[in-house]
Amino acid sequence: MPEFRQNIVTKEWVIISTERAKRPDQFAEHRLPRKATPEFSQDCPFCPGNEHQTPPPSLQLGDGEGWSVRVVPNKYAALRPDHSTKRERAGRFLKADGYGIAEVIIETPLHNLSIATMSEPQVRLVLEAYRHRKNEVAKMRDINFITLFRNHGERAGTSLEHPHSQLIATPIIPPHVRDQIHQAMSSYDSYGTCVFCEMIEEELSQNVRIVMDSRYFVAFAPFASRSPFELRIYPKTHRSFFGNATDDELDDLAHILKTLLLKIHTGLDNPDYNYLIRSAPVGDYAAKYYHWYMVIVPRLTTPAGFEMGSGIYINVSTPEQCAEFLRSVNVA
Numbered sequence: 640m641p642e643f644r645q646n647i648v649t650k651e652w653v654i655i656s657t658e659r660a661k662r663p664d665q666f667a668e669h670r671l672p673r674k675a676t677p678e679f680s681q682d683c684p685f686c687p688g689n690e691h692q693t694p695p696p697s698l699q700l701g702d703g704e705g706w707s708v709r710v711v712p713n714k715y716a717a718l719r720p721d722h723s724t725k726r727e728r729a730g731r732f733l734k735a736d737g738y739g740i741a742e743v744i745i746e747t748p749l750h751n752l753s754i755a756t757m758s759e760p761q762v763r764l765v766l767e768a769y770r771h772r773k774n775e776v777a778k779m780r781d782i783n784f785i786t787l788f789r790n791h792g793e794r795a796g797t798s799l800e801h802p803h804s805q806l807i808a809t810p811i812i813p814p815h816v817r818d819q820i821h822q823a824m825s826s827y828d829s830y831g832t833c834v835f836c837e838m839i840e841e842e843l844s845q846n847v848r849i850v851m852d853s854r855y856f857v858a859f860a861p862f863a864s865r866s867p868f869e870l871r872i873y874p875k876t877h878r879s880f881f882g883n884a885t886d887d888e889l890d891d892l893a894h895i896l897k898t899l900l901l902k903i904h905t906g907l908d909n910p911d912y913n914y915l916i917r918s919a920p921v922g923d924y925a926a927k928y929y930h931w932y933m934v935i936v937p938r939l940t941t942p943a944g945f946e947m948g949s950g951i952y953i954n955v956s957t958p959e960q961c962a963e964f965l966r967s968v969n970v971a
């Protein structure tokens with residue numbers, strides 16, 4: 640029987656359509672084989688030896704010879720740091736210069752790795768770079784909203800093969816993000832608790848959608864998942880701002896993130912995916928109403944007209960089955 644389920648935070652509804660449901664392992668079928676890529680590519684601007692093809696780094700990590708992680712301004716950025724934030728009228732319409740910060744986090748010198756296949760210490764360095772740049776960029780003029788994200792594969796929107804993530808920071812907090820913040824605030828005002836903490840507690844107590852549970856984090860396929868194998872990672876105790884994550888927490892997160900992505904890579908035959916980190920807006924670091932998290936969205940289905948028109952996603956899998964499947968994928 641199909642059913643509506645509500646996202647406890649955003650109040651959005653999804654349809655879990657068991658009628659059209661596929662078995663979790665069927666999502667791995669009919670994929671075109673990926674071509675094997677070399678460790679080094681002469682033409683790649685992110686490969687060692689080609690550093691002159693990118694602007695000077697804002698951060699470089701690694702000891703001894705060479706580098707392990709490099710963060711550089713995005714040469715083809717949609718936004719630029721040298722503009723004003725002044726809004727202007729265009730008749731009845733509103734516009735502003737494209738001010739913002741856009742950086743690329745080059746995750747490893749090796750051309751053919753991904754988070755799933757690189758070592759855990761290397762993933763830890765990538766997270767270190769995220770935290771460092773998030774905190775530095777947050778201090779910059781008129782920056783209010785910072786998105787850290789990773790696109791893996793063409794369906795996820797990347798054309799460059801070399802493993803990389805991105806940071807884009809804007810002066811504008813977009814309406815759908817504001818709406819989530821308002822919902823979380825309103826819930827805090829009503830119940831005096833963080834709605835994300837409530838959700839985490841409920842997921843842990845129902846214990847049917849949990850994929851991993853560690854000292855500091857829990858990862859699950861949420862009750863109202865929009866798409867197959869959508870996964871979220873939350874700090875188990877209340878934390879509003881990713882930039883305040885401790886060293887111990889980053890150690891733990893490196894393990895969780897790498898393991899989840901390796902389970903997806905192994906169990907679903909390396910699908911394209913996006914992941915991103917959502918955190919309280921700049922300046923609201925101690926927010927009692929907001930809780931930072933990571934969301935991973937494998938690109939296994941394509942939203943169509945109904946999703947575009949209604950904002951209601953039809954999910955052709957159940958998060959319970961997806962979680963069970965991922966728990967069973969052995970990557971040790």
Ligand SMILES: [Zn+2]
Pocket residue numbers: 679680683684685686749750801
């Ligand atoms: Zn490369």
Ligand SMILES: [Zn+2]
Pocket residue numbers: 833834835836837876877878928929930
């Ligand atoms: Zn919380």
